[in-house]
Amino acid sequence: xxxxxxxxxxxxxxxxxxxxxxxxxxxxxxxxxxxxxxxxxxxxxxxxxxxxxxxxxxxxxxxxxxxxxxxxxxxxxxxxxxxxxxxxxxxxxxxxxxxxxxxxxxxxxxxxxxxx
Amino acid sequence: xxxxxxxxxxxxxxxxxxxxxxxxxxxxxxxxxxxxxxxxxxxxxxxxxxxxxxxxxxxxxxxxxxxxxxxxxxxxxxxxxxxxxxxxxxxxxxxxxxxxxxxxxxxxxxxxxxx
Numbered sequence: 644x645x646x647x648x649x650x651x652x653x654x655x656x657x658x659x660x661x662x663x664x665x666x667x668x669x670x671x672x673x674x675x676x677x678x679x680x681x682x683x684x685x686x687x688x689x690x691x692x693x694x695x696x697x698x699x700x701x702x703x704x705x706x707x708x709x710x711x712x713x714x715x716x717x718x719x720x721x722x723x724x725x726x727x728x729x730x731x732x733x734x735x736x737x738x739x740x741x742x743x744x745x746x747x748x749x750x751x752x753x754x755x756x757x758x759x
Numbered sequence: 760x761x762x763x764x765x766x767x768x769x770x771x772x773x774x775x776x777x778x779x780x781x782x783x784x785x786x787x788x789x790x791x792x793x794x795x796x797x798x799x800x801x802x803x804x805x806x807x808x809x810x811x812x813x814x815x816x817x818x819x820x821x822x823x824x825x826x827x828x829x830x831x832x833x834x835x836x837x838x839x840x841x842x843x844x845x846x847x848x849x850x851x852x853x854x855x856x857x858x859x860x861x862x863x864x865x866x867x868x869x870x871x872x873x874x
Contacts, residue, residue, distance in 0.1 A: 686866050687802070689862045689863070745792075746807075747804065751799050752799075
């Protein structure tokens with residue numbers, strides 16, 4: 644069965660420093676990987692996705708993620724964190740073999756706190 | 760263009776009461792979803808509708824029913840609410856049927872408390 648793990652409940656980083664939010668996955672077929680962000684009292688917003696091709700994916704708000712097939716990871720990164728990046732981040736995966744791809748498995752979420 | 764809208768924003772129910780959560784999207788998307796979000800558990804899929812006229816169970820369908828009223832609207836019904844259904848409920852939509860690569864667009868959520 645497919646699964647997603649976000650090993651850190653919270654990540655703390657100082658403004659201006661690089662940030663990494665970790666994600667590992669397990670699927671039976673080819674993975675389709677997503678990152679979403681949730682600001683307080685809001686729904687999730689799409690950041691970026693990996694479908695195929697270049698392992699480094701660039702997304703919204705200066706975020707990027709690196710797909711590593713051998714380590715089954717899809718870590719979210721940003722070179723210079725902003726206080727406004729503080730939010731809850733979700734990694735998600737789909738597997739075409741599972742209900743034709745309609746079922747998305749979300750990680751438990753990682754809260755990012757950026758200190759000024 | 761409002762995107763995905765949900766009503767109500769907040770609701771308190773007593774055990775055994777029923778209610779329907781409403782969701783509508785104005786992006787002409789084919790697929791719609793209902794999730795629940797619980798602390799430390801991420802989002803879990805309750806039901807989804809791949810296209811107008813079809814609905815399917817997700818990961819946690821027990822205690823819920825859905826109706827895809829038309830292409831725009833997808834409602835979630837709790838027939839007899841239980842405290843275990845206290846959660847934040849999100850509706851989402853995506854563009855294409857069978858679109859594994861599709862981005863999902865989420866509504867603002869409904870915070871439901873069952874006493």
